[in-house]
Amino acid sequence: MKAVLPHPARDEMRIEAVLHALADPVRLRIVRALAECAEGISCGLLDLGVTASTLTHHVRTLREAGVVHVTPRGTSRISTLRREDLDALYPGLLDGVLAAPR
Known part of the structure; x- marks a missing residue:
């Protein structure tokens, strides 16, 4: 049986957690x-220059904030951006963050 990772429902997502998750340079990448x-x-698979445990921490922070959805697939965990939820709750936020100079 696959472990189900907890994700906040759309109405449980909080701007403070989303902004905190997006503020870190590695998570933004x-x-x-x-x-x-x-x-x-x-x-x-991304070359982020961090250890596996640090990467796990960053992905967990993004997941717990509601920024990404993580799905176990075989021995991997596939992350997807929760764009629909973020755009519905905070219109323009994600577009602004993604358009910001690197």
Whole structure:
């Protein structure tokens, strides 16, 4: 049986948690990569220059804030951006963050 990872429902997402999750440069790089790949990616495939445990922490922070949805697939965990939820709750936020200079 696969472990189900907890994700906040749309009405449980809080701007403070979303902004905190987006404020970290590594997490922002993850979000930018996911924005370019609608089908989702295993974040372990990204060259982020961090250890596996640090990457796990960053993905968990994004998931718990409601920024990404993580789905176990075999031995991987595929992350997708929760753009629909973020756009519904905070119109323009994600577009502004993604358009910001790197």
